[in-house]
Amino acid sequence: EPEVTQTPSHQVTQMGQEVILRCVPISNHLYFYWYRQILGQKVEFLVSFYNNEISEKSEIFDDQFSVERPDGSNFTLKIRSTKLEDSAMYFCASSEWSRERTNTEAFFGQGTRLTVV
C-alpha cells in the first residue's frame, strides 16, 4: 500500500541552525501539506502546496519557513534559524485532487521529531 515517508525520524539541532525535513508523498497525489504537533498539543496546519506553489499557509508559517519540491518525488520543509519553540513533531501529508471530493483525505507520514537545543 502506498504511503508517505518522512526522513529523518528524529533530528536534534542547535538553536539558530537550519534544518531541512524531507518527505516523499504518495506518487499520484497532487496536494502536499506540512503540519506540526508540539508535544501533547493539537495538530496545527502549517502550509499546503499545489502545482509547485504554496496554496495556503497559516500564521505559524512565517519567513523562517519555506517549502520546496526540488524534484518529482520529494517535498521539503526548511526552517532557516531554528528556535527552541520549533521543537515539535512535523508531519507531512499528501492527498489526491477530486472534483467530487470523495477521496481527498490526507495521508500522513510517520513524522519527524525535531528537537532544538
Place this chain on the structure above:
Amino acid sequence: GDSVTQMEGPVTLSEEAFLTINCTYTATGYPSLFWYVQYPGEGLQLLLKATKADDKGSNKGFEATYRKETTSFHLEKGSVQVSDSAVYFCALLAYNNNDMRFGAGTRLTVKP
C-alpha cells in the same frame, strides 16, 4: 474561519465500555469530516470519514454520522478494547480549499 471543536480529554474507560467523543464544526458550505487516530509513537491514521450530510463513516467498530442540523460528527464505539487506547482527532476539510483543520485531540485510555 472553519474550525473543529472536540471534547477535551483525557477519557479513561474500562474495557467493553461504550465510547462517545464529541466533535462539532464550524464551516461555510459543505465540508468533509474525518476522524484520525494516533497510536503512541506513531503518525496520524485515517479512521473514518463522511463527505456529506447523513453519511455514516465506520471502521474497526467505530462509527460517526455527519449531522448537518447539529454540525456534529461524534465518534462512537459500542465496546472499546485496550488496543483502542490512542489520541483521536476530529478533522474538517472545507469544500473550497485543501487545508484540513484538526480538533485538539482527545486522549483515550482503556483499562483492562
